[in-house]
Amino acid sequence: MNPGFLLAYLIDGLLIGFVYGIAAMGLTLIWGVMNVINLAHGPIIALGMFGVYLLYTGAHINPYLALLIVAAVGLGGGFMIYWIAIHRVINAPHLSTLLATFAVNMIIIGLGTAAFSTSPYTMDFSLGSLTLGVVTIQGTRIVAALAAILVTGGLYLFLYRTATGKYVRAVANNRAAAELMGIPSARILALSFGLGTLLAMVSGGLIATFFPFTILSGGAYELKSFVIGVLGGLGNPLGALAGGLILGLFEGIIPAFVPNTWVPVFEFLLFVLILLVRPTGLFGAKR
Amino acid sequence: MALLEIRDVHAGYGEVQILWGVTMKLEPGKLTCLVGANGVGKTTLLRTVVGLLRPSSGTIQFDGQDVSRLPAYTKADLGLVLVPEGRQLFTDMTVMENLEMGATVGRARKEIKANLERVFEMFPRLKERQHQRAGTMSGGEQQMLAVARGLMAAPKLLMIDELSLGLSPVLTLQLFETIRKLKQTGLTILLVEQNVQMALAVSDYGYVLAHGKTALEGSSRELVHNTHVREAYLGL
Numbered sequence A: 001m002n003p004g005f006l007l008a009y010l011i012d013g014l015l016i017g018f019v020y021g022i023a024a025m026g027l028t029l030i031w032g033v034m035n036v037i038n039l040a041h042g043p044i045i046a047l048g049m050f051g052v053y054l055l056y057t058g059a060h061i062n063p064y065l066a067l068l069i070v071a072a073v074g075l076g077g078g079f080m081i082y083w084i085a086i087h088r089v090i091n092a093p094h095l096s097t098l099l100a101t102f103a104v105n106m107i108i109i110g111l112g113t114a115a116f117s118t119s120p121y122t123m124d125f126s127l128g129s130l131t132l133g134v135v136t137i138q139g140t141r142i143v144a145a146l147a148a149i150l151v152t153g154g155l156y157l158f159l160y161r162t163a164t165g166k167y168v169r170a171v172a173n174n175r176a177a178a179e180l181m182g183i184p185s186a187r188i189l190a191l192s193f194g195l196g197t198l199l200a201m202v203s204g205g206l207i208a209t210f211f212p213f214t215i216l217s218g219g220a221y222e223l224k225s226f227v228i229g230v231l232g233g234l235g236n237p238l239g240a241l242a243g244g245l246i247l248g249l250f251e252g253i254i255p256a257f258v259p260n261t262w263v264p265v266f267e268f269l270l271f272v273l274i275l276l277v278r279p280t281g282l283f284g285a286k287r
Numbered sequence B: 001m002a003l004l005e006i007r008d009v010h011a012g013y014g015e016v017q018i019l020w021g022v023t024m025k026l027e028p029g030k031l032t033c034l035v036g037a038n039g040v041g042k043t044t045l046l047r048t049v050v051g052l053l054r055p056s057s058g059t060i061q062f063d064g065q066d067v068s069r070l071p072a073y074t075k076a077d078l079g080l081v082l083v084p085e086g087r088q089l090f091t092d093m094t095v096m097e098n099l100e101m102g103a104t105v106g107r108a109r110k111e112i113k114a115n116l117e118r119v120f121e122m123f124p125r126l127k128e129r130q131h132q133r134a135g136t137m138s139g140g141e142q143q144m145l146a147v148a149r150g151l152m153a154a155p156k157l158l159m160i161d162e163l164s165l166g167l168s169p170v171l172t173l174q175l176f177e178t179i180r181k182l183k184q185t186g187l188t189i190l191l192v193e194q195n196v197q198m199a200l201a202v203s204d205y206g207y208v209l210a211h212g213k214t215a216l217e218g219s220s221r222e223l224v225h226n227t228h229v230r231e232a233y234l235g236l
Helices: A003-034 A041-059 A063-089 A094-116 A139-161 A163-173 A175-180 A185-208 A218-232 A237-256 A260-277 B042-050 B072-078 B095-102 B106-110 B112-122 B124-128 B139-152 B169-184 B196-202 B220-225 B227-232
Strands: A129-132 A135-138 B004-013 B016-026 B031-035 B057-062 B080-083 B157-161 B188-192 B205-210 B213-219
Touching (some): A003 A135, A041 A185, A135 A139, A139 A185, A163 A185, A218 A260, B042 B188, B072 B106, B112 B124
Parallel strands (some): B016 B213
16 A cells, blocks of 8 residues: 555544544533433534535535534524423433434434435535645645634633533533532533534534535434544543544544445444443543 | 521422421521431431422521522522532532632622632632542542532521531541631531531530421530430430
8 A cells, every 4th residue: 555545544534533523522512511312413413514505505605604603503503402302301311311312303304304305415615625745635624624623622611711611511510519509500501402512513514515415414423423422531522522533543544445334344343342441431531 | 587497398309208397497697407317308408498309388488588499509699508418529620610610609709719718718728739620639628628619609508418427537526616617707507417416516506307307406505415315316
């Protein structure tokens, strides 16, 4: 194998890994704060893809500007999902919240299929590419990676430097104690779900700028988010980013040696191995 | 007028009723203790007063206001603060962050600087460890942090559930001394304690809870000499 090609594969994988990272952050934030496994994560990612696509092809809004709109919609939509579907079962056993988010999953997929069918969409958008020797990198991927770094930094600063962010961590850590301190925990949970949804939609929007997609595309990223959650530890944004990078590199490297279809096999092998060896995640999170 | 008045409160968890009519009055500026055997409902009573549980009947008045059915998160703002059993710290957060979380309500936020100085003076250990994660400290230090976090909320009434549970005798003495000093500053305190002897020694007034009801009350001096209390709780 030509080392140049290998390098190209690795860089591609690494760049996409940043985007996987923020998708996973959305899933792990919701799990870490409220102990809810969000089975609507995939379809919400797909909604982010369609959001950016529609704003770009329909209204000719720059995709990165469209991403801001999609983020705002994601935050608001997340609030709504929380208050309508999840709040009433938040104290019930896990199965109830699983079913609630699964119902949301089915609703989004149903409506999305009716509106967009399940055929693939492609955004006719390019930022050109950067060529260094044998390595050619699409501009959209570089921008996506930069956006992911910004989002991660932003989330980290929010959680560790702002009062509201600290409330989120306090509620994640001990909800009853947070209530005793005067923190309205239900509102914090709604905010966390909104943020998780925002992250999912932003990652979807970024992916749409360089991959074709359907309303069902989110499912694959949801599964990757679970793998990354285990890699990076649940409820830790930097861990999720690191996990995303590892998975991205993995995906870059595997097709260099075996056919592409083997990628999920190796991914889930990695998933099971980590669960066996370090069930709390590679970067030692709390659960 | 009493700062906290609990009238004939019934409460429990789902089908299991634990409190069968508790009546108590806490006078402002006094240290009141609540004692009773394990499982008699002391913690349940505190959880009900603070709003983590709803009473099925009865009323709870705090500072002249009926607070029986207010949600837990509104209580800290009123000045009704609980240091819960088992500390319930934010173990993944630093000591400093725990103290900040204590002062989230409007009133307390204004006094955060002065209160921080006060609790650091009271517990110099916490000042040394302010950047350490709360969960990595010893049991005694964690209990100090739990009390300090409660004080950061600028309470009118501080309720402490099992101050001495799991602590060494030396630390227990030290914490009781702190509580005594707090009382001298005029703070109203409700102390739930398994160490009945210590509790009665430091408090002004006491209640004995039995079978989910207030069984006995009186000044702590009277209770120390009460035959039933001596036999049942002091082992004398």
